[in-house]
Amino acid sequence: MKELRAMLGALSASLVLLGGAGHSLRAQARNITVKGSDTLVILGQRWAEVYMSKNPGSAIQVTGGGSGTGIAALINGTCDIAESSRPMKEAEKAQVKQKRGKEVVEVPVALDGLAVYVNDKNPVSELTIEQIRKIYTGAIKNWKDVGGRDERIILYSRENNSGTYVYFKEHVLENADYYPTAQTLPGTAAVINAVARDPRSIGYGGIAYGKGIKPLRVKKDADSPAIEPSMENVVTGAYPISRFLYWYLAGQPTGGLKKLVDWVMSKEGQAVVENVGYYPLPENVTAKYAGASAKEPKAKSRKSGGM
Amino acid sequence: MGDIAITVKSLSLTRQRSARHVKEWVIDRFIYLNAWLAIAFIALIFIFVAREAIPLFYEPAAKAEVGWGRLFLAQNYGTAEAPLPYVWQPISTEPKYSLMPLLLGTLKVTIVAMMLAVPLAVGAAVYTAEFAPGWVREVIKPAVEMLAGFPSVVLGFFALIVLASWLQDAFELDFRLNALNAGLALGLAVIPIIYTVCEDALGSVPRKLREASMALGATRAETTLRIVLPAALPGIFAGVVLGFGRAIGETMIVLMASGNAAITSWNFSESVRTLAATIAAELAEVVFGSPHYRVLFFIGTVLFLFTLGINSLGAWMIGRWRRKLTGGA
Numbered sequence: 001m002k003e004l005r006a007m008l009g010a011l012s013a014s015l016v017l018l019g020g021a022g023h024s025l026r027a028q029a030r031n032i033t034v035k036g037s038d039t040l041v042i043l044g045q046r047w048a049e050v051y052m053s054k055n056p057g058s059a060i061q062v063t064g065g066g067s068g069t070g071i072a073a074l075i076n077g078t079c080d081i082a083e084s085s086r087p088m089k090e091a092e093k094a095q096v097k098q099k100r101g102k103e104v105v106e107v108p109v110a111l112d113g114l115a116v117y118v119n120d121k122n123p124v125s126e127l128t129i130e131q132i133r134k135i136y137t138g139a140i141k142n143w144k145d146v147g148g149r150d151e152r153i154i155l156y157s158r159e160n161n162s163g164t165y166v167y168f169k170e171h172v173l174e175n176a177d178y179y180p181t182a183q184t185l186p187g188t189a190a191v192i193n194a195v196a197r198d199p200r201s202i203g204y205g206g207i208a209y210g211k212g213i214k215p216l217r218v219k220k221d222a223d224s225p226a227i228e229p230s231m232e233n234v235v236t237g238a239y240p241i242s243r244f245l246y247w248y249l250a251g252q253p254t255g256g257l258k259k260l261v262d263w264v265m266s267k268e269g270q271a272v273v274e275n276v277g278y279y280p281l282p283e284n285v286t287a288k289y290a291g292a293s294a295k296e297p298k299a300k301s302r303k304s305g306g307m
Numbered sequence: 308m309g310d311i312a313i314t315v316k317s318l319s320l321t322r323q324r325s326a327r328h329v330k331e332w333v334i335d336r337f338i339y340l341n342a343w344l345a346i347a348f349i350a351l352i353f354i355f356v357a358r359e360a361i362p363l364f365y366e367p368a369a370k371a372e373v374g375w376g377r378l379f380l381a382q383n384y385g386t387a388e389a390p391l392p393y394v395w396q397p398i399s400t401e402p403k404y405s406l407m408p409l410l411l412g413t414l415k416v417t418i419v420a421m422m423l424a425v426p427l428a429v430g431a432a433v434y435t436a437e438f439a440p441g442w443v444r445e446v447i448k449p450a451v452e453m454l455a456g457f458p459s460v461v462l463g464f465f466a467l468i469v470l471a472s473w474l475q476d477a478f479e480l481d482f483r484l485n486a487l488n489a490g491l492a493l494g495l496a497v498i499p500i501i502y503t504v505c506e507d508a509l510g511s512v513p514r515k516l517r518e519a520s521m522a523l524g525a526t527r528a529e530t531t532l533r534i535v536l537p538a539a540l541p542g543i544f545a546g547v548v549l550g551f552g553r554a555i556g557e558t559m560i561v562l563m564a565s566g567n568a569a570i571t572s573w574n575f576s577e578s579v580r581t582l583a584a585t586i587a588a589e590l591a592e593v594v595f596g597s598p599h600y601r602v603l604f605f606i607g608t609v610l611f612l613f614t615l616g617i618n619s620l621g622a623w624m625i626g627r628w629r630r631k632l633t634g635g636a
Contacts, residue, residue: 069591092594138389152481159567159588160398169398177396180408183484183566183578184588197472198483 031059032257036070036083037163038187039206040245043110043276044083047264050272058256067163074248075099080257082248085112085163102251107289108244109264111279113234114168115207115215116241117192119199124148126217126226129240132172135202138179143200155182156191156203164188167243168204207234234279244285245278258293265289353611360604369598378406378602395569395580397589397599404602406609408569412486412579416561417554419490419575424497424554425547431498432505432543437531448506455499463563466492471564478576484566486579492560501550508542509535541628548621552614558583582606 034044041064048060062083070082075095082088093104116132118124124147127135134140135153144150157178158165165184169175185191188205195203196212207215207229217226220240233239253261263269270280363369376382384403385391393407431451435444471488474480480487512535520530536543566578567588586603593600 066591068593072595075595089594091597095594154482155568161589161591161593166398175400177394177399177403180391180394180396180570181568181578183482183568184580185567186562186588193468194483198475 031061032260033079034060034062034081034083035065035073035079037067037085038064039085039112039163040083043273043278046272046276047269051260051263066161068161074250084246084248086166087246088248096250100250105249105252107247107261108281108285109247110245110273111234111242111281112245113207113229113239113242113279114164114204115229116202116204116218117195117213117215118202119195120212120214121199122148125214126219128219128222129172133174136173136178136182137176151200154198154201155179156194156201157182157184159184159186164205172241231279235282262293356604356607356611360601360608363601363605369601372402372598373404373602377404393571402599408571409580409582409585411571413555413581415486415575415579416490416493416565416581419487420493420497420554421551423491423494424501424550428498428501429505429543432502432509433531436506436509437535451499451502459496459557459559462492462496463560466560466564480576482566482576482578484564484578486565486575486577489561489565492564493554493557496557496560497550497554500553501546504546504549505543508539512538541625545621545625548617552617556583556610556614558587562587582610
């Protein structure tokens, strides 16, 4: 009898799933699926663990695959929350609207800093944003032009499917193209590994310290002080290459989904960010979210301002 | 009485025969269907890939951004002092989709791989088939064939971490990851394919040919070089062609070991980006239905036609050789 009821339950659930109503049912009553950025996946999983331990009965499933993968899943309706390390493009937002009939809601959930690293044998230890741009666009090809040895500069970049690649291109290269000789590698770890093996190389990625590499101090312009990429400097905004990491939802969250997003934006959720090694949001961002969230459910999609 | 018994017996015999006939027919059809199913799947895959690519040439958005000229001809990217005629930069304010650096990169890596693999694999096959004592053959053959089962990601990792450093130290190369590095690792993946086919081809040369040659006073080396090798040439060629196809389509090794910079140059010590690696690196991220998405599927179509063309060419040449060998002799 019990089995029969379970079978009937499963059957009716799958029937509902077949119908259009299935998705919202799964999103609210069943598990929440989070998908996207590899930069964010560890943080997402940690959030899920802590949240589930505090809210028995909730189920959150977090997978990576890249920012674009998550956004594609949001468009196709196969995930509830897309994690992204780059802002969503207008074309993508339009696709969500067209396919799912809902406005995209953007929530900045954490801060991340990008470091530029060189081999630790390289005498150069600080560069201006402009110098970094010239190096990556091919205007500067030799280390001696930025105070280093007379050696060719070997460029390492991320694969163009990464949010990091896009962010660096927009904010450091000012949308100019990477020079064609830039070698693209999958993941920050691969870039660090490559830079550690080549004294003439330069690379960029999440702020990390590894054997054989040296994160550069970065100057906003020639007259500004050189700023160390540290947590303090990222959170205060003194370090010039930092970005928001986002969660994207289709339509204003309700029920369990809203509860989760609210929790992530709370002091507790932001404490998890710090434990994992990312940077918590500045207080004005969380306060803005809290204000809008209280007024819900009719608020417009939040813009994170600047970045 | 007797008549009836005979009739009954023959009846049951025909029934048995017809049952067996049905069974045979079913099995026959099943196998026939399987054969066609394999072809149908390949055809369907090709149709799907091509169908995603073709709107590239009539969709207004794609037409504005891509077009045949931008895919294959020199463009005015870069500045007057530093012109960049062929650029692959799909993520850009002005996306650039030149396939030339990718085609050139694929060709460079494949050339290196074949230059390593063909002499080594054919040499090893000749040695094991013609000269090696039985026990050596029993060791070498399975060892080389085992290399075929080696996951390509492991070969790629080896090239990325170990081989690249050796090469850079030995030749003082600018790029640690380059066409040479990726090509050599790719060669390792191609060797077992060429070896296996060549070994079989040499083994299938009739003993009579060797015996006749020896009887006429030829040495073992002369027999191998003048008699066995020419006779096995179609098979050896088939092996080389199959290896070439594998080299063009191989993804993981080049993705890891080549540096993936889309540079247009014939310098083998520079980083390269291949067609297959480009699809692997970019398809997961691309916006569905965008020009970039269409271009990646177009690359898939090009790769498919490439390998199809090469294999057909191989088959055609093998047929010609065989006719020459049998008909002419």
